[in-house]
Amino acid sequence: MKLVVPKESISSEKRVAISPENISAFEKLGYEVWIESGAGDLANFPDNLYVQSGARIADDKTELWLKADLLLKINPPSNDEVGLIKEGATLISFAYPARNEELLQLLGKRQINWMAMDCIPRISRAQSMDALSSMANVAGYRAVVEASHEFGRFFTGQITAAGKVPPAKILVIGAGVAGLAAIGAARNMGAIVRAFDTRPAVQEEVQSLGGDFLMLDFEEDGAGSGGYAKVMSKEFIEAEMKLFAEQAEEVDIIITTAMIPGKKSPVLITKEMVRSMKPGSVIVDLAAEGGGNCELTEKGRSKVEHGVTILGYTDLPSRLPAQSSRLYGNNLVKLVNLLGTTDQFAINQEDEIIRGALVLDNGNISWPPPKVEVSVQPVKPIEESIKEPVEEKKSIFSPGLMLGGLCILLLAMGWKGENEFLDQLTVFVLSCFVGYMVVWNVTPSLHTPLMSVTNAISGIIVIGGMLFVSGSNPWIAGVAIFLATINIAGGFLVTHRMLKMFRKE
Secondary structure, three states, X not given: OEEEEOOOOOOOOXXXXXXXXXXXXXXXOXXXXXXXXXXXXHXXXXXXXXXXXXXXXXXXXXXXXXXXXXXXXXXXXXXXXXOOOOOOOEEEEOOOHHHOHHHHHHHHOOOOEEEEHHHOOOOHHHHHHOHHHHHHHHHHHHHHHHHHHHOOOOOOOXXXXXXXXXXXXXXXXXXXXXXXXXXXHHHHOOOEEEEEOOOHXXXXXXXXXXXXXXXXXXXXXOEOHHHOEOOOOHHHHHHHHHHHHHHHHHOOEEEEOOOOOOOOOOOOEOHHHHHHOOOOOEEEEOOHHHOOOEOOOOOOOEEEEOOEEEEOOOOOHXXXXXXXXXXXXXXXXXXXXXXXXXXXXXXXXXXXXXXXXXXXXXOEEOOOOOOOOOOOOOOOOHHHHOOOOOOOOOOOOOHHHHHHHHHHHHHHHHOOOOHHHHHHHHHHHHHHHHHHHHHOOOOHHHOHHHHHHHHHHHHHHHHHHHHHXXXXXXXXXXXXXXXXXXXXXXXXXXXXXXXXXXXXX
């Protein structure tokens, strides 16, 4: 089978579907890899790098497309490119089926199998194929770079002989993949970062990256299906808009990432908020593709309103083409692996990942897919989950009674009126009591780290027993030496077994 990677036809697109590093993975699956000449030039992947990796270069675009059994792209094909695709071929690219119904119809007439990278279900098993997250990660990082370029000073605070520079204050709205990438990049550049999200569950992720999570005094969870946020209630929206208005007056940069699949992006930054921001401030609207979170955003453009620069770029991943191409290529490798080798290539619709991504099945529209059922453990009612505490039965052979009985036995056997024996017995009893309190009150999972300490204590006991073995009560010293030796040997044996678990055979 021939796997073909054409050059993207959009003039602003610098990415390429796969990088030279991915060629060997496709060849192992049995594919003959063909690259259109110049496809990777804008991503700093010249043709010779692909040739060195084992790919073949084709200059004739029409001939190349017609020989493709498996066609890998980034953007959906244009209407002109539809006629170049071989009938019955399999196409993998972004599709955006909700707004490309006409394109679905055109490709359907050619009995195409089309798998959409933007429709990969967001489940744990599909994380390595999630191109939306890969590109959002790049976009979040690049948003900070674009903001720093437009911003008039350092992100980090400085105190120099020439004056004091306060740190920049950045507000990130939406703590998804792009938002978290923006938070990490901004914190690494020294800025003070605040973040807001309707999903309280992301608070710890924001804080782990060094950001301050803004909370509303409002109990409503915005977690929706598929890892996205859901539409919030009117009262919640009013509360968050008040928060954004307060923050807009104080922060220097706002990065918005709030998008809801299949719907227009919600307006979170109004004209009045933009007007209240300090001159020289920057807004980076990552939701510009869906209409923008800022009321004044213009899709694909940069503009200045009331002294505030508003960036509505929709090609941020393409502005880091080499990195984006590598990540997207890795996503494709994982998905093609799922389809199988050339000998066993099959679109198995029993697999929830393949079924979710399949928008055209031999020309028949198969989108939207059935919802992925997630098993949720039923929550037991509080009344059932609360059980009366069961009173533990205490054994008559408690450690205290056993220790007392042992003391009486030893006293009867060995005491002949000498103070030396009484002193040794006192030390023995105290040792047993301290040892019991130290070891038995430790969680069992922590016993192994205590092994070195207990070995050291046992070593002291052995030395003490050797000193007393020539005394008036050699049998007590002998018992101490014997028991301590067992403890030391056992400690080393257990430690050796644990270390063996981490050794490569």
